[in-house]
Amino acid sequence: MHVLVTGGAGYVGTLLxxxxxxxGDEVTVLDSLLHKSPSLLQHFINPKFRFVEGDVRDADNVKDALEGTDAVVHLAAIVGAPGCEAEPRLAEEVNHHAVELLISLAGSDRxxxxxxxxxxxxxxxxLCTEETPLxxxxxxxxxxxxGELAMIESGQAICYRFATAFGLSPRMRLDLLINDFTYQAVKNRQLVVYENWARRTFIHVRDMAESFIFALDNYDRMKGEVFNVGSDDMNATKKEVAELINxxxxxxxxxxxxxxDPDKRDYEVSYEKISGYGFSTSVGLEAGIDELIDGYKMIRISNPFSNMA
Ligand SMILES: NC(=O)c1ccc[n+]([C@@H]2O[C@H](COP(=O)([O-])OP(=O)(O)OC[C@H]3O[C@@H](n4cnc5c(N)ncnc54)[C@H](O)[C@@H]3O)[C@@H](O)[C@H]2O)c1
Structure with missing residues (x-):
């Protein structure tokens, strides 16, 4: 199979x-390298890998990237509330209009x-299910x-509503809750938590990558459906997560x-639907946090407000 991964140089995309x-799949990545991440460097020696540096808002870039592909995993986005508030028009163009462009150029066979x-x-x-109103x-x-509504209307998409990701990836994101909490605890030896009662839901970033493999392999029976993607075992309050890390x-x-939280997330999410299709996650909270604690030895961002070396 030849898969186009938009945003493939990102946190999730790199692992996918x-x-x-x-x-053994053929992979094309379309990415504007917004975060200047060299996380895919190792693949340039592989003839099955192609990188298109470009913008998902640009029809010529998208047409070029679609060439010869059978499937598209669309990850390119301005992610997180702060990034979108900082550049609202860019967020609208990338997260919404570029999705419509991609659908129109992808044709009905992909x-x-x-x-x-x-x-x-x-x-x-x-309890939040796929039927809960957005x-x-x-x-x-x-x-x-x-963007999701446009994908649903296309009739040819599988839409995954993910829990909050955490875990190590070659393109790290330190803004995600567990990644951030663990980083603060490891590097600053202190962790300040607001809204500690809020109930959140998590998924390891490797399991996100795995869920896309599952979708590609089960496309015909999942097509046109929306799924919450995560694990019933990984609903936890911020207090529980902070105490685990601490x-x-x-x-x-x-x-x-x-x-x-700008998204006011305080909910328990049901993952019954996707588990009924046969997908389950494999990396738990503790294992993922242990990896973060180890992996953060390699990440050194100086904090001008810390008096700790
Ligand atoms: N990480 C999470 O917790 C999480 C949870 C739910 C959903 N998602 C979704 O998963 C996707 C991937 O998220 P991520 O965590 O890997 O984020 P990320 O920021 O690491 O990756 C996004 C990638 O998109 C690229 N990109 C941004 N604008 C672009 C443009 N105009 N043209 C081409 N490329 C562009 C960036 O360069 C980056 O490599 C996003 O769609 C996000 O909304 C993530």
């Missing part, structure tokens, strides 16, 4: 590309897999929801009302 190459997000739900009372609150959620690392743990 590794996985696709390992199993499999489309879309990386959507649990942020689309907004604040939810009770009520995005942040600009990130609003633009990702618009128990491993030590240092100070403070709970303080110093902020709030």
């Amino acid at each position: 590309v590794n996985r696709l190459i390992d199993r 499999a489309l897999i879309y990386a959507s997000t649990g942020s689309n739900y907004g604040a939810v009372d009770g 009520n995005p609150l942040s600009h990130y959620g609003v633009t990702k929801t618009a 128990g491993k690392v030590g240092g100070f743990l403070w709970f303080a009302d110093i902020g709030s």
Whole structure:
């Protein structure tokens, strides 16, 4: 199979590309290298890998990248609420309009897999299923929801609403909750947590990559459907996560009302639908956090406000 991965140089994409190459697929990546990440360097010696440096908003770049491909995993996005609030028009163009462009250029024969997000739900009372109405609150959620609706209307996409990712990847993201908490605990020996009662849901980044492999292999029976992707075992409050990390690392743990989540995520999510199709995650919270604690030895970002070396 020849798979186009848009945003393939990103946090999730890098691990997905590794996985696709390992199993012998041909891979094209379209990425604008927004974060200047060299995470795919190792693949340039592989004749089955092609990199198109370009923009998903540019029709010529998209046509070039689609050449010869059978399926598209669409990851390219302005991710997270802060990034989208900082550049709202860019977020609308990339997260919404570029999705419509991709659908129109992909034609009706290609499999489309879309990386959507649990942020689309907004604040939810009770158990959140795929039938729960979408009520995005942040600009990130609003633009990702618009992209998702376009994908659903195309009739040829599988839409995945992911839990919050965590874990090591060659293109690291330190803004994600568990990655951030663990980083603060390891590097600063203190962790300050707001809204500690909020119930969140998590998925390891390798399991996200694996879920795309599952979608590619099961496209015909999953096509046209929306799935929450995560694990029923990985719903936890921020307090529980912080205490788990703190128990491993030590240092100070403070709970303080110093902020709030723009997406107002405080919900328990059901993953019954995707598990009914046969997909389950394999990396638990503890194992993923242990890897982070180890892996952060290789990440050194100087903190001008820290008096610790
Ligand atoms: N990480 C999570 O917790 C999470 C959760 C739910 C959904 N998602 C979704 O998964 C996808 C991947 O997220 P990620 O965590 O890997 O983010 P990331 O920022 O690491 O990766 C996004 C990639 O898209 C590229 N990109 C951005 N704008 C582009 C443009 N105009 N043209 C071409 N490339 C562009 C960036 O260079 C980057 O490599 C996103 O669609 C995100 O909304 C992520």
